[in-house]
Amino acid sequence: MIATSCDFTSRATSIQLNHIKLVRADEEFLSQLVEAIIPQSDSPGAKELNLHLFVMKMVDDCASPADQKLFLDGLKKAESVQGQSIEKLQAYLLSLSEKQDVFFKILKGRTIQGYRNSEYIMKNKLVYELVPGRYNGSVKIEA
Amino acid sequence: MMINLNIDSEKNRTYDAIVIGSGISGGWAAKELCEKGLKTLVLERGRDVQHVKDYPTTNLYPWEFEHRNELPFSVQHENPIVNRCYAFHEDSEHFFVKDKEHPYVQQKPFDWIRGYQVGGKSLLWARQTQRWSDFDFQGPARDGFAVDWPIRYDDIKQWYDHVERFAGIAGDKDGLAELPDGEFLPGYPLNIVEKYFKEKIEKQYPGRKVISARCAHLSKPNKIHFDQGRVQCQNRKLCQRGCPFGGYFSSNSSTLPWAEKTGNLTLRPHSVVHSILYDEKKGKAIGVRVIDKESKNEIDFYAKIIFLNAAAINSNLVLLNSISTRFPTGLGNDSGSLGKYVAFHNYSARISAEFGEYLDYTTDGKNPAGGGYIPRFRNLLKQETDFLRGYAAGFSAYRISHSDQSGIGSDLKNNILNPQLGNWGVGSHMMGETIPKETNFVELDPKLTDEWGIPLLRISVDYDENDVKMKKDYLDTMEEMFTSAGFTNIRRNESSQAPGLDIHEMGGVRMGKDPKTSMLNKWNQIHTCSNVFVTDGASMTSTGTQNPSLTYMAFTARAVDYAITEMKKGNL
Numbered sequence: 001m002i003a004t005s006c007d008f009t010s011r012a013t014s015i016q017l018n019h020i021k022l023v024r025a026d027e028e029f030l031s032q033l034v035e036a037i038i039p040q041s042d043s044p045g046a047k048e049l050n051l052h053l054f055v056m057k058m059v060d061d062c063a064s065p066a067d068q069k070l071f072l073d074g075l076k077k078a079e080s081v082q083g084q085s086i087e088k089l090q091a092y093l094l095s096l097s098e099k100q101d102v103f104f105k106i107l108k109g110r111t112i113q114g115y116r117n118s119e120y121i122m123k124n125k126l127v128y129e130l131v132p133g134r135y136n137g138s139v140k141i142e143a
Numbered sequence: 144m145m146i147n148l149n150i151d152s153e154k155n156r157t158y159d160a161i162v163i164g165s166g167i168s169g170g171w172a173a174k175e176l177c178e179k180g181l182k183t184l185v186l187e188r189g190r191d192v193q194h195v196k197d198y199p200t201t202n203l204y205p206w207e208f209e210h211r212n213e214l215p216f217s218v219q220h221e222n223p224i225v226n227r228c229y230a231f232h233e234d235s236e237h238f239f240v241k242d243k244e245h246p247y248v249q250q251k252p253f254d255w256i257r258g259y260q261v262g263g264k265s266l267l268w269a270r271q272t273q274r275w276s277d278f279d280f281q282g283p284a285r286d287g288f289a290v291d292w293p294i295r296y297d298d299i300k301q302w303y304d305h306v307e308r309f310a311g312i313a314g315d316k317d318g319l320a321e322l323p324d325g326e327f328l329p330g331y332p333l334n335i336v337e338k339y340f341k342e343k344i345e346k347q348y349p350g351r352k353v354i355s356a357r358c359a360h361l362s363k364p365n366k367i368h369f370d371q372g373r374v375q376c377q378n379r380k381l382c383q384r385g386c387p388f389g390g391y392f393s394s395n396s397s398t399l400p401w402a403e404k405t406g407n408l409t410l411r412p413h414s415v416v417h418s419i420l421y422d423e424k425k426g427k428a429i430g431v432r433v434i435d436k437e438s439k440n441e442i443d444f445y446a447k448i449i450f451l452n453a454a455a456i457n458s459n460l461v462l463l464n465s466i467s468t469r470f471p472t473g474l475g476n477d478s479g480s481l482g483k484y485v486a487f488h489n490y491s492a493r494i495s496a497e498f499g500e501y502l503d504y505t506t507d508g509k510n511p512a513g514g515g516y517i518p519r520f521r522n523l524l525k526q527e528t529d530f531l532r533g534y535a536a537g538f539s540a541y542r543i544s545h546s547d548q549s550g551i552g553s554d555l556k557n558n559i560l561n562p563q564l565g566n567w568g569v570g571s572h573m574m575g576e577t578i579p580k581e582t583n584f585v586e587l588d589p590k591l592t593d594e595w596g597i598p599l600l601r602i603s604v605d606y607d608e609n610d611v612k613m614k615k616d617y618l619d620t621m622e623e624m625f626t627s628a629g630f631t632n633i634r635r636n637e638s639s640q641a642p643g644l645d646i647h648e649m650g651g652v653r654m655g656k657d658p659k660t661s662m663l664n665k666w667n668q669i670h671t672c673s674n675v676f677v678t679d680g681a682s683m684t685s686t687g688t689q690n691p692s693l694t695y696m697a698f699t700a701r702a703v704d705y706a707i708t709e710m711k712k713g714n715l
Binding site: 036045090093113114121126131133135136 | 205210220332381503504548551552553556
């Protein structure tokens with residue numbers, strides 16, 4: 001009993017999903033994939049920012065049933081590189097067509113979206129102002 | 144005993160005035176009536192929305208939205224109509240009517256966008272506020288369509304002054320006969336490229352102007368705005384969420400709390416109006432029949448005067464459903480014009496381009512006005528094309544910021560974190576006048592009813608040949624102006640959007656001089672039922688090219704003033 005509770009292949013995901021079926025092992029794999037797209041450097045990468053959870057949420061709630069199926073199919077196909085080095089994961093993703101592979105298109109698009117709209121980025125890097133309080137229509141850019 | 148109870152109950156349901164609807168014009172009716180001492184009941188079919196308290200998303204950061212402001216697939220799929228509205232997102236969806244909530248029959252495609260709550264669409268509007276001029280009020284008479292407006296600019300000028308001072312309108316004094324100046328707060332500046340385009344166009348095309356768009360934002364509030372509890376607009380441009388500063392005008396932030404302070408206001412949400420009650424003996428309206436939205440119980444309320452401000456299409460519905468022996472086809476409909484001559488604004492074309500100069504400049508912060516406004520110049524002084532009337536246009540410029548998003552890994556990350564400034568992007572959209580016609584109409588469905596037992600509306604409104612020609616002229620003309628300004632990569636964009644999505648539907652209960660061809664006189668008063676006034680978009684004889692809300696506000700304040708004068712004379 002104790003062993004099965006640690007078994008990632010049957011454990012539930014850390015966020016509740018309503019439309020698609022994923023297990024904790026898929027979540028773990030997705031965290032590797034989003035990290036391959038936006039890796040950690042001197043600033044946090046996609047895994048630390050929980051963007052795999054964001055990708056899961058968006059596929060679950062905002063993708064059409066057809067796209068959900070294609071995403072899950074693509075995730076299944078990618079399992080051959082699960083747990084491998086970031087370089088191997090990146091090589092696999094780059095072997096997919098960004099235009100035609102719906103799995104890759106959704107994975108990358110949602111990762112970038114989640115990154116740009118993350119609290120970390122919006123507070124520290126590309127700062128978002130909720131209350132600008134000003135408009136200047138002619139600002140000279142200092143060279 | 145029973146009889147006494149009924150009398151008491153009826154007394155409790157009797158007011159001096161009833162206002163149907165709490166949106167932008169209903170809010171004004173409430174304010175003016177309450178200020179002048181009338182005990183006023185405002186009926187709103189939706190729920191209550193109190194200023195600030197009921198704006199649940201107003202202070203959320205982008206990352207605090209579960210779907211980063213995108214709506215789930217199921218919501219979009221189940222709401223094809225409202226989902227086409229530009230403002231329908233995760234941050235504002237609770238202020239929009241979902242498709243199934245109040246169905247209607249589309250005899251022709253019509254996107255009916257609605258806000259059923261206290262404040263109505265005044266929470267959601269685009270806040271553009273230009274006055275009409277006599278070029279608009281004289282339009283039908285000069286060009287031979289619809290019927291002549293029973294008023295001219297001089298009749299309404301002081302009421303524009305009145306509502307502008309209170310609502311707070313930012314704008315420049317531009318001195319244009321076709322777009323009269325008003326009681327403005329300081330205008331928002333055009334940016335450097337908008338200014339360039341203005342100078343270029345005004346020099347090259349005499350008669351064409353590019354001005355700062357006038358809008359209902361407190362650029363520099365006056366005492367009257369602070370007295371309402373509103374402060375300076377903070378340039379958030381998140382207005383569709385409701386504004387915690389009261390930076391833009393809405394019923395919720397302005398007219399309704401003002402009315403409440405008088406002690407004369409009773410606001411009743413969840414009140415779906417069934418009809419206006421007409422007394423055959425008295426020869427006038429005596430009250431309003433309401434279906435309680437929750438209990439579905441029928442309740443009658445009584446008043447000496449009634450203001451109908453349910454928003455254009457719903458005001459038509461209320462009158463069409465107000466049947467009596469005297470008015471078998473709808474209250475006041477001796478002319479047979481009720482529900483007909485519905486018109487809208489043609490928003491079906493836009494154009495965009497790039498500009499590769501002024502690259503050492505950018506903008507900072509956000510412009511609530513949205514940029515520039517090009518008043519109608521086409522067919523203004525005389526008929527000069529093979530189509531009637533013309534169009535106004537928006538014009539705005541913004542500095543494009545982009546990052547290379549090819550590939551994956553650390554290069555991608557680095558590119559995202561270091562966006563580069565590109566060319567300026569410029570864009571324009573048309574706002575075309577459409578011609579009210581008998582064949583564009585709304586009517587009651589003979590069989591289908593909604594969950595409150597009220598007939599469904601059938602909407603039969605479409606574009607015509609005039610709209611097609613005007614659209615082509617807009618695109619050709621704007622392309623030429625863009626080309627001569629040196630803009631590049633010009634893209635013409637024709638949308639197939641249905642009427643209604645402009646959210647400027649008007650008419651059906653039009654004003655006119657002749658009771659044989661119109662519903663309302665020059666005071667927005669039903670010709671043959673003198674204690675009912677219709678002062679929202681339904682009353683519009685023609686559409687002009689201006690965003691219409693400011694004109695509804697002015698008509699409303701003017702009609703209240705008249706109604707009270709008439710009441711004092713004992714005429715109502």
